[in-house]
Amino acid sequence: MALNPIIAAVTDRIRARSEQSRGRYLDLMSRSAAEGPRRAHLTCGNQAHAYAAMGQDKDALIAERAPNIGIVTAYNDMLSAHQPYERYPELIRETARKLGATAQVAGGVPAMCDGVTQGQTGMELSLFSRDVIALAAGVSLSHNVYDSAIYLGVCDKIVPGLIIAAATFGYIPGIFLPAGPMTSGIPNDQKAKVRQQFATGEVGREELMKAEMASYHGPGTCTFYGTANTNQMLMEFMGLHLPGASFVNPNTPLRDALTVAGVERAAAITALGNDYRPVSEILDERAFVNGIVGLMATGGSTNLVLHLPAMARAAGVILDLEDFHNLSEAVPLMAKVYPNGLADVNHFHAAGGLGYMIGELLNAGLLHDDVSTVAGDGLERYTQEPQLKDGRVSYVEGTKTSLNDKILRPATNPFNKHGGLTRLKGNLGVGVIKTSAVAEERHIVEAKARVFNDQHSVKAAFQRGEFTEDTVVVVRFQGPKANGMPELHSLTPTLAVLQDRGLKVALVTDGRMSGASGKVPAAIHVSPEAANGGPLSFIQDGDVIRLDATKGTIDVIGVDLSTRTAAVADMSGNGNGVGRELFEVFRQNVGLSSDGAAVVV
Known part of the structure; x- marks a missing residue:
């Protein structure tokens, strides 16, 4: 061929x-x-x-x-x-x-x-x-x-x-x-359901622990x-x-x-x-x-x-x-x-x-x-x-036919003609979104922003019941220079609950999501990062952000960011504890996430 x-x-x-x-x-x-x-x-x-x-x-x-x-x-x-x-x-x-x-x-x-x-x-x-x-x-x-x-x-x-x-x-x-x-342990969707139930207080930690241990249960x-x-x-x-x-x-x-x-x-x-x-x-x-x-x-x-x-x-x-x-x-x-x-x-x-x-x-x-x-x-x-x-x-x-077409399909009859990964580019910078697990009707989200400088503040706002309308959750100062670019996977159950309540929700961040990124649209790896004075550092609560995975764009609407002063996060606590002291040289010398966030190459 x-x-x-x-x-x-x-x-x-x-x-x-x-x-x-x-x-x-x-x-x-x-x-x-x-x-x-x-x-x-x-x-x-x-x-x-x-x-x-x-x-x-x-x-x-x-x-x-x-x-x-x-x-x-x-x-x-x-x-x-x-x-x-x-x-x-x-x-x-x-x-x-x-x-x-x-x-x-x-x-x-x-x-x-x-x-x-x-x-x-x-x-x-x-x-x-x-x-x-x-x-x-x-x-x-x-x-x-x-x-x-x-x-x-x-x-x-x-x-x-x-x-x-x-x-x-x-x-x-x-x-x-x-x-x-x-x-194989318990089905992954069952595990995810228990996680969401824990996030809303429907089940306690004992049930959550039981589900997690039944999922991660042996060598491999x-x-x-x-x-x-x-x-x-x-x-x-x-x-x-x-x-x-x-x-x-x-x-x-x-x-x-x-x-x-x-x-x-x-x-x-x-x-x-x-x-x-x-x-x-x-x-x-x-x-x-x-x-x-x-x-x-x-x-x-x-x-x-x-x-x-x-x-x-x-x-x-x-x-x-x-x-x-x-x-x-x-x-x-x-x-x-x-x-x-x-x-x-x-x-x-x-x-x-x-x-x-x-x-x-x-x-x-x-x-x-x-x-x-x-x-x-x-x-x-x-x-x-x-x-x-x-x-x-x-x-x-090897087999020339799929033995289960609900899991694996031929290239001529795929689940989607698109590979499910889209580069995003706009006045908020450059990032990526994985759409393969996101329902098609959620590929475009335009809503007011709620801006946070860490993932724990998002969870606290959720517990206080502050998310009552369509929202683009911006979590910034999560890039490699700021704090080593941690995964924000623990936000997934929280945002999934909001989405299941009928709200249009999206995440925009200069951080990472897990390799298990799921059904919530997430614009990730946004570069330049906020700690480098990237566009996310100028976003404020109430700004309207449009994430369009169909066109590959991510923009703040009707705002001239050049008229604003960049936010500066308090990162004084990022340099110590659990070995973070040893990695200061990495944070100071890391490259852009769009280039692989590398230090040694």
Whole structure:
């Protein structure tokens, strides 16, 4: 199938825009690769330190003829998604030995859970943890003794941070090994209903806790389609997972077999063999376009609109919001997974999952097939399905039809012809809105503004019964420079209640929403942020704001903002408590959210 002209045009535009930066990056990677296996440049003393604790693997390491695989792990057992990684290093080492190779844990990176910090002070560290992860992974790989790398990470900022590091060390082949989603708990819509009932006082904390524990109940990724599971989709669409690896449950024979297969592949694609596949060759403009196409087709997390530009820039590829906007217009929404439907990712996987979607999108000319992946050349490989045969992974042809058209539909008969993500532009700045879960009659909201400088004030006003008419809730000073750009997901139940009461409600903010952004229209990531003197800093209560997702505009009506003085929030308390002191340098040096809110790239 010929490539869709919009996909081709956006790819060409990115390639032209990135010509110089990508050229510099590839030249650096080429020179680094030309130096050969890294261990050869270490002194005997250097190597003795690196191998001192390796026991039976010492002889193989000293010989330098077999690949040494570096493991960068985000394991901790507070994150359900990362708890299964506790046993991965030993499985990886055992597999490597059977291949005549070696493996070492190169280092650990922090992994925080936005579900734990949601609405809490710790959320102000969340976005910056991506840059910390990239830095920590860089330190892990700086010992220069690895011929390839295995990255163990799943959740919100972890995968983007690891990608930034993997691209920086792009002359080293790398493969991402997922842990998989937890098995299904209570339905997500039931959980959401209890949350709304708690917000209105209809149920108490005991009922809320019971519902939450029944939803988040075991090892693995949360089962809704938020940022963590969107990350897993991206790794498959971008060719850094093995085909079909993303949504296999933890601690199952197939999951372990896929981990073993990943180690085998990590050993096979080093410069010591005949199939050298460095990350730098995989992460090109076509891979990033494929990732954005997957984001649109699945109705994925808005957080990736922040992460993908930062990830791409580490590989010399420059993305902007127009790319997302144009690709969203070309790519159909093929999936309905909570919060954009009732199904969870286990149901989605059972209905045909990513393999079915990739096949459909390739047939529609909406994906680049001519890419390099860790599995080999061509994205067509990712239409295959892994099965367990004699204890090993065996690939078979994946389903060509959806097994549940309420969850997954073909590209020719999608849930929506639009990918569900729209760039917003107007006199309030530039932002984005995710519309895939928002009813069509709510895509345009024009109402008076209520202006708040933090999310807790919104909740207090709600409890006082102050929202009695159509309202655009403006929550400003939530950008990366102000307070690290926390997610404002805890506002969702409150605003959903107002909407269910028949009011037209919208959120406008320079902050983030969760990857589980839902049915309330939300203009997010508005840039320049209020702390930089952006337009939101001039808005006052009673100003009429029009959010139009159909035209992609966001404006204040009938007001000349240039005649006003910018509001200045009291942010004196933002710099201390729960580790915020350590992140002042990040807040002072962070880039615009429209460019990925990055510090290290």
